[in-house]
Amino acid sequence: MDEEVKFILDTTKESMDGSISHLEKALIKIRAGKASPMMLSTVMVEYYGSQTPLSQVSNINTPDARTISVQPWEKSLLGEIETAIMNANLGFNPMNNGEMVIINVPPLTEERRIQLVKQAKAEAEDAKVSVRSARQEANKELKALDISEDLLNNAEVDVQELTDTYSKKIDAILANKEAEIMKV
Template sequence: MNEEVDFILDAAKESMQAAIDHLEREFLKIRAGKASPAMLSSVMVEYYGSLTPLSQVANVNTPDGRTLTVQPWEKAMLAEIEKAIMNANLGFNPMNNGETVIINVPPLTEERRIQLAKQAKAAAEHAKVGVRSARQDANKEIKDLDVSEDLQKNATVDVQELTDTYIKKIDDFLEAKEAEIMKV
């Protein structure tokens, strides 16, 4: 095949993989019953006048399946970390014992599980849009190439096969995440 076509296919594959990587990071933020440090990955703490990710000002651990502990590197940051967790609107109620911030992760209700499954579906749909966008860009670039019609047609078929593969991966990830969320 033509080098330009190979380059376009590689770029499309990279773009589609980026959509899946983003989906995996989004799924980490959606909790499925047990506590995980990734649940606090979106928390930003006011640190010397600038917003800083929580992981850069404290150590986040899970001593058991229902508890998160946040140990700041500076004791003076306890109140700021507690405030940041509350402001992140994650549904957690942090407690400060003077040394660490302790968060008891409440068990999920059926209603909350359904809500989280919908959130996972929305994230998966967003990833599918990214994959389809990559397909559209690749097809447009192939159409603009100065090559034979047969080569364009074959390249378009290859792009569609790539798209189908990545959409299937997204569906599989979603199915696994939904099963994890709904498991009591």
């Protein structure tokens, strides 16, 4: 019976790990004033008749904290890339110098920073909901097992400890992102 309990705990931990990694990916997309190639991860370019991610048709670099450079592998794509970045509605104004597309990342206003913090908090709350639903699922599976009351109580305590640990991790990740966003 202990193996079944251990399996449920491991599955729950895996699910909670997934929530954390999803949160980290979501927070990477929230820009904090510094240029990052990830900012263009959602941009799709028309390439030989199909929509292709920008990263698959060009090199994306950040020469400094406020600039993103996009160097296409084929010069004929420059205009297409410029249009795709504008159409992605990221708030960027790309410039084409004949060799590459250069994007100056504007500094964030205080109002925009506050909006981004709200967005980060919403992502963190989604992660916490996911962790809590993993806890709920684990407790339901544990109750379905034919085990002693003591073993059930101990397992539920273990699940709650996991939930608390992951909630604290989410809070720490959010606090770091908040500080990063609010730093001028």
